Amino acid sequence: WREHMLSRQSPNLNQLVYGKHSTNLDGVASEDNHDDDSSDDEEFFKPKGQKKQSKNESSSLDDIDAEDCSKFFKAELRDWSNEDLINSIRDRFVTGNWSK
Amino acid sequence: MEQANSLRFSGSRHFRQRMVLATLTSKAVTIVDIRSGDAAPGLRPHEISLLRLIDKISDRHTIDLNETGTKLRYRPGVIIGGKGLEHDCGVHRGIGYFLEPLILLGLFAKAPIAIRLKGITNDTKDPSVDTFRMTTLHMLKHFGVPLEGLELKIDSRGSPPLGGGEVFLRVPNINSTLKAPFWVDEGMVKRIRGVSFSTRVSAQIENRIIYAARGIFNRFIPDVHIFTDHRSGSSGGRSPGYGVSLVAETTTGCLLSVDATVSYPSVDEINEDYEKPELISPEDLGVQAASMLLEEVAQGGVVDSTHQGLLFILCALSSRDVSKVQVGQLTPYGIETLRNINHFLSTRFTIKPDPNSNTVTLICTGNGVTNLARKIS
Incomplete structure (x- = not known):
């Protein structure tokens, strides 16, 4: 089943990166963007704060003005003094147990 | 029009x-x-x-x-590039923000770039200049860039919000194209190196950071050495701050880096909330940085999460050959980079996840982008 999973997963990852979803977001400016210009009048007098807030709620992948930052912040750090966690990456070090 | x-x-x-x-x-x-x-x-x-x-x-x-x-x-x-250039990066983002594009552009310039950059050397948003010096520059050798012309010298440091740091960067220009890498073996971590810095605060703080970080690493590997770089006076910039950059070196020469910095918020954030926030203690910072590094090691891959974007761009630009690289979990920035590469170069990577090690292998054919500027002259 593992091979089955692999074969199922790999197109998904390609799709995730290159799927249609992405071309809509930031590819060539789509029709919707032009429509926006005409309907902007209603939105024009809305307080900016509101718009900003709705932006913050959406994930950073959808935000066209997202901050340009190559660093990746993990949501939370695990406690690396935990014995199980230490053992889980023990073999990634030269000091690990290689007799297995 | x-x-x-x-x-x-x-x-x-x-x-x-x-x-x-x-x-x-x-x-x-x-x-x-x-x-x-x-x-x-x-x-x-x-x-x-x-x-x-x-x-x-x-x-x-x-x-x-x-x-x-x-x-x-x-x-x-x-x-064009050239020598004796100078640029004030301002205090809104760190120098790290400018270094990544500058390195890429410098490789394809007519003449080698030698530039002096002024601004914030270490901040929380961008990779620190230490990470650049210890990791990013060494990454380029996998693409056939000679290390001799590459140099980043930290003349003075500056923390947010006022900055005052100064670094000197030299980037060589390549002859024709970058070499396509076959870079999939991440190896095992053999040692951990790092630099801690402090500007306009007590030098003792650095020892406290290192002591805490070493406490975490001791369970894994004894070969840990973290240098200190205490700056006072004019070479310490205009704002107080401290931090640490750590690098895990593997047996195959891969470098995984993290950095963490503590300082007062930058000018952009001050306007939003006036209260000075509670700063993290040096001990907590050391533990945090060490945990981040172990997190990167656990992720696997030949580069850390920060360098994924740069790695993909370099692969896509390299000679018309097959590049194969392995990284840990794809970051949002890395995914966006792949999309941008697709827009500009119409190159798509083949992305294969490996469920056993939770890593991702990416294969692409380079575009053979040549250094045209050097040819035109």
Whole structure:
């Protein structure tokens, strides 16, 4: 089943990166963007704060003005003094147990 | 008038990558709706500063910005490079923000770049200059770039919000194309190195950071050495701060890096909440940085999460050969980079996840982007 999973997963990852979803977001400016210009009048007098807030709620992948930052912040750090966690990456070090 | 061959984007997202890829592929770009819904529309000072930097190192290009700064038209020219350049990066983003595009552009310049950059050397948003010196520059040797011409010298440090740091960067220009890497063996971690810094605070703080970080590492590996770099007086910039950059070196020469910095918030954030926030203690910072590094080690891959974007761009630019690289979990920035590469170079990577080690293998054919600037002369 593992091979089955692999074969199922790999197109998904390609799709995730290159799927249609992405071309809509930031590819060539789509029709919707032009429509926006005409309907902007209603939105024009809305307080900016509101718009900003709705932006913050959406994930950073959808935000066209997202901050340009190559660093990746993990949501939370695990406690690396935990014995199980230490053992889980023990073999990634030269000091690990290689007799297995 | 829109050019038919101009690529159109909306929003300020991935501004750096778009500008760099546009320059390297000689494609004109138009970016519209830059923060058009924001209270402060248009380009931010650090983006303007990046435009000035590009303007400084290239020739025969045009940059058109509309009045509010929400629409930008850029037609790239030739990257000239040269010696004795100087650029003030401002205090809105760290020097790390400018280094990544500058390295890519420098490789494809007519003459080697030697530039002095002023601003914030270590901050929380961008990779620190130490990470650049210890990790990013060494990454380039996998692409056939000689290490001799590469240099980053930290003359003085500056922490947010006032900065005052100064670094000197030299980037060699390549002859024709970058070498396509076959880089999949991450090896095992054999030692951990690092640099801690402090500006305008007690030198003792660094020892406290290192003591805490070493406490975590001792369970894994004894070969840990973290240097100290205490700066006072004028070489310490204008604001207090401290931090640490750590690198895990593997048996196959891969470098995984993290950095963590503590300082007062930068000028952009001060306006939003006036209260001075509680700062993290040196001990907590050391533990935090060490945990971040172990997290990177657990992820696997030949580069850390911060360098994924740069790695992918370099692979896509390399000679017409097959590149194969392995990384840990794809970061949002890495995914966006892959999309941007697809827009500019129409290169798609084949992405294969490996469920056993939770890593991802990426294969692509390089575009053989040559250093045209050097040929034109």
